[in-house]
Amino acid sequence: MARLIVLGGGVAGHTAATFAADWLGREHEVVVVTPNSKWNWIPSNIWVGVGEMSKEEVTFDLAPVYEKAGITYKQAKAVSINPEGSASNDKPFVTFEYTGQGKAGQSEEMTYDYLINATGPKLNFGATPGLGDANGLGEFTVSVCTADHAEHAAHELEKIMDKMRKGERQKILIGTGHGMCTCQGAAFEYIFNVEHEIRKAGLRDMADIQWISNEAFMGDFGMGGLHMKVGGYVVSSRIFTESLFAERGVNYITGAHVNKVEKGKVSYELLDGSTGEESFDFSMLIPPFAGVGLKAYNKAGEDITDTVFAPNGFMKVDADYTPKPYAEWKASDWPRTYQNPTFKNLFAAGIAFAPPHIISKPMKSPNGTVINPTPPRTGMPSGIMGKAVAHSVCDLIKKGPDAHLHEASMAEMGAACVASAGKGWLDGQAAAMTVYPVVPDYEKYPGTGRDTDYTFGEIGLAGHWIKHILHYLFIYKAKLKPFWKVIPE
Amino acid sequence: MAVKPEEFNFAKNDQFNTAMIPGKFARAMRTCKIWQFIRFVIINIKMIIVVSKSH
Numbered sequence: 001m002a003r004l005i006v007l008g009g010g011v012a013g014h015t016a017a018t019f020a021a022d023w024l025g026r027e028h029e030v031v032v033v034t035p036n037s038k039w040n041w042i043p044s045n046i047w048v049g050v051g052e053m054s055k056e057e058v059t060f061d062l063a064p065v066y067e068k069a070g071i072t073y074k075q076a077k078a079v080s081i082n083p084e085g086s087a088s089n090d091k092p093f094v095t096f097e098y099t100g101q102g103k104a105g106q107s108e109e110m111t112y113d114y115l116i117n118a119t120g121p122k123l124n125f126g127a128t129p130g131l132g133d134a135n136g137l138g139e140f141t142v143s144v145c146t147a148d149h150a151e152h153a154a155h156e157l158e159k160i161m162d163k164m165r166k167g168e169r170q171k172i173l174i175g176t177g178h179g180m181c182t183c184q185g186a187a188f189e190y191i192f193n194v195e196h197e198i199r200k201a202g203l204r205d206m207a208d209i210q211w212i213s214n215e216a217f218m219g220d221f222g223m224g225g226l227h228m229k230v231g232g233y234v235v236s237s238r239i240f241t242e243s244l245f246a247e248r249g250v251n252y253i254t255g256a257h258v259n260k261v262e263k264g265k266v267s268y269e270l271l272d273g274s275t276g277e278e279s280f281d282f283s284m285l286i287p288p289f290a291g292v293g294l295k296a297y298n299k300a301g302e303d304i305t306d307t308v309f310a311p312n313g314f315m316k317v318d319a320d321y322t323p324k325p326y327a328e329w330k331a332s333d334w335p336r337t338y339q340n341p342t343f344k345n346l347f348a349a350g351i352a353f354a355p356p357h358i359i360s361k362p363m364k365s366p367n368g369t370v371i372n373p374t375p376p377r378t379g380m381p382s383g384i385m386g387k388a389v390a391h392s393v394c395d396l397i398k399k400g401p402d403a404h405l406h407e408a409s410m411a412e413m414g415a416a417c418v419a420s421a422g423k424g425w426l427d428g429q430a431a432a433m434t435v436y437p438v439v440p441d442y443e444k445y446p447g448t449g450r451d452t453d454y455t456f457g458e459i460g461l462a463g464h465w466i467k468h469i470l471h472y473l474f475i476y477k478a479k480l481k482p483f484w485k486v487i488p489e
Numbered sequence: 490m491a492v493k494p495e496e497f498n499f500a501k502n503d504q505f506n507t508a509m510i511p512g513k514f515a516r517a518m519r520t521c522k523i524w525q526f527i528r529f530v531i532i533n534i535k536m537i538i539v540v541s542k543s544h
Contacts, residue, residue, distance in 0.1 A: 239508075239509060242504070242508040242509075243508050243509040243510060246498050246504070246508035246510050247510050247511060249498050249505075252504065380540070384544065413543035414540070415539075415543070416536040426520070429520070432536070434535060436542065436543075454539050459519060460519040460520070460528055461522070462526070462529035462532055463532070465525070465529055466529065466533065466536075
């Protein structure tokens with residue numbers, strides 16, 4: 001009997017574990033180690049953050065789902081990996097510390113035959129003074145990164161809306177809280193949902209709404225922007241995005257590295273080297289992401305973290321990490337199998353893998369401050385990666401070490417993205433977009449780096465319907481209800 | 490002559506002045522239930538094609 005341990009129970013980890021358990025059957029063991037007791041459909045957190053959904057509607061308990069699937073569930077935080085085993089045992093093992101199940105704080109070691117690292121990101125609030133610290137979110141801003149954060153954001157939003165009702169004009173600042181953030185899409189969705197709620201409440205004239213982002217231009221989204229077919233034109237996402245901001249009267253600052261957050265004020269540096277300050281009464285700033293800080297040790301107990309992980313804490317996989325200038329970046333730099341090059345029974349999926357480089361053009365201010373978005377690897381790509389990696393591990397277990405590994409390169413897969421711009425079955429709107437491929441391939445598509453036959457976007461009520469239906473569909477799938485496997489990632 | 494509602498934001502700042510802002514008809518179509526149902530079907534087909542090419 002072989003044992004597969006999956007670290008993390010988010011989109012990539014949950015997908016990998018549930019498919020692996022299904023494909024392997026009861027002959028082999030699948031273990032999930034995740035510090036959370038609940039699964040969270042993160043894309044709907046933005047609706048929790050404006051009070052349009054409850055925390056309970058976007059989460060569910062993992063334990064009964066894993067019990068049904070025959071998965072061993074450890075509510076614990078992975079601490080370290082010993083891929084060579086230890087002096088007394090040749091079998092590789094992982095060390096984790098319980099966060100629940102009545103064993104909080106206790107450590108345990110568990111051996112494995114295969115390990116999938118899908119730990120997702122550490123929300124690195126501590127990277128920006130005032131945004132937070134090692135313990136998480138600070139006191140001056142709100143977040144929608146977790147369901148609890150989003151619930152708190154909704155309460156704070158309600159408070160400023162009450163002030164508006166009393167005639168006090170309020171300033172709202174939403175965007176990214178550091179020069180190297182990713183996930184601009186979540187902030188984009190949140191700002192337009194906030195604007196929608198305020199307009200619906202008849203308070204739009206009482207709010208100044210401001211966007212601040214580390215993107216060099218509007219619509220970069222960490223993918224270097226994209227070109228899509230709209231109304232017979234091939235249009236840059238910059239035009240599309242600026243249009244929505246102008247239509248809704250939302251001012252914007254781009255190329256900004258937020259370097260300090262204080263009560264009611266952020267300080268920032270721009271790509272041209274200038275600095276500025278922006279005041280706020282309510283602010284939601286996305287933190288930068290980092291690896292979760294897993295350590296790795298060899299058989300002798302020596303630290304080999306830098307062999308297994310990149311300096312940012314994400315796991316090294318089969319990408320080309322050779323440093324090279326932007327002009328030499330290629331689609332083939334991106335990983336295909338997500339297998340660790342040193343330890344072949346280690347895989348990573350989702351945010352946990354180390355990208356070879358960013359996708360957007362690298363940018364620095366004259367002061368040397370790096371200000372560019374890091375690559376998005378959430379949602380659909382995460383799910384596809386998780387499934388491909390699970391497939392590879394299952395084949396390795398069933399067919400032996402020479403089994404063909406399954407591939408899911410971000411330079412060959414597309415992504416469907418629906419960005420909400422306001423909730424409501426009759427008056428909601430969302431930008432429905434597809435991008436193909438996620439990482440541009442200028443050798444295959446010399447014009448825009450992507451296939452414009454499959455890269456498109458439009459905004460409207462239909463997009464909202466799709467996003468709302470996907471909310472129910474993906475929670476249904478994650479709960480492993482009947483026919484869950486036919487729902488694509 | 491009064492400013493048309495959809496043209497109001499152009500004058501607010503330079504960023505908005507050079508942007509493409511949808512007019513009354515385009516905005517109405519965004520929430521027109523019949524048109525959006527048609528778009529719903531078309532967008533879903535397009536997304537299914539991209540999803541199927543990605544697996």
